[in-house]
Amino acid sequence: MGGMGPPAGGRGECGVRRRRVLEQDEQALWTAIVRDIRPLARKAARPAAVDAVPPAAPLAPSPADPRDRVARPATMVPRADMPRLDRPAFTLVRPRAEIAIGERGPGLDDTSWRTLVSGKLRPLRTLDLHGQNAHAAFQRLHGFLVQARADNLRCVEVITGLGSGRDGGVLRRELPFWLGRPDLRPLILAVVHPHAANQGSVRILLRRAR
Template sequence: MTGMVTVRLVRGAPPAQAASPVRPAPHVGVRAPGLDDTQWRRLSRGQFRVDARLDLHGYIVQEAFEEFHRFMQRSRVMGWRCVEIVTGLGSGARGGSIRRELPHWLHRADIAPMVLGVVHSHQGNRGALRLLLRKKR
C-alpha cells in the first residue's frame, strides 16, 4: 500500500515544541522586550501615524470581538504599522465590558505575535488603545 502512514502514540511523551517561541502580547503601557527606546518613546508620545482605527462603540461583546479579529487580520494583510482600537470608557464602575475584554483578546495565540506595543492613545483617554504592530516578514 502506498501513501500509508503509521503513527505510534507514546504515553507520557512531551508535546512537540514550536519552531519559534510564542511571544506574549505586551501589557498596556508596559514596554515589551524587543521594542527599542526610540519606537517606545514615539508610541507612548503618540508620534506614530495611525494607519487605521476601529471604533467598537455600540457593539455587544461577541460582535466587538468578531470585528476586532477581522480588523487585526486585515491589518496584517495590509501591512499596517500602528492601529487604534476605540472601546469607549463604558458606563459601569469598572468600565465597559469591551474595554475590560480587549486586553484578553490581545493575548490570544493568533493575535499576540502581531503586537509589539500597546499604550493608551492619550493619558486622559483610557477608552482607546494604540497598538504598534510587528512588521511583516
C-alpha cells in the same frame, strides 16, 4: 430290630425326643461336608437418616462502635430519584492571559517606543467598536488586526469607549484579554493609551510582516 434304638428324630416311651448319636463314619462324612462352608457376610447396617441441617442464619450486624466511624465510613447508597452525574460538577478553567497596556514589549527599539508613548506615532487605521456586543466586537477586532498585519501597517487604533461601570464597559475590560490570545498576541509589539486621560481607546504597534 428289638435291640436297635429309635430312629433319628424318634421319641422314647415317655414322649421325650432323644438326640441321635452319630457313628464315627457319619461324623467323618459330616465334617467333610461342612469343611468349606463359610458363614454368610452380614449386611452393613444402613446409617440412620439424619435430618438436613438448615443453613445458619446470617449474624445480625453488631451495633456500630463510635471508634470505628473514621476507619469504616458508612457507604452512601444513591436514591433512585437522585440525578446521575456523568461528568464532574465543576470545570477547571485556565486563567486567561491579558496583554499589558503601557508596557514595552521585547524586540521594540527605543525610538519606536518613545514615538508610540508620546502620541507622535499616528494610527494608519482606526476601528470603532461603540455599540457592539462582545461577540460582534471580538469578531471585528480579530479581522481588523489580521488584515492590518497583512497590509503591513505599523500602528492602528481601537476605540472601545469608557463604559458606564466602575471598571469600564465590557469591551474595555475584555480588550486586554482579546489582545492576549495566542492567535493575536504574536502580531503585537506594544499597546498604549494615546493619552493618560483617554482610557477608552488604545494604539497598537504591530510587528512588521516578514
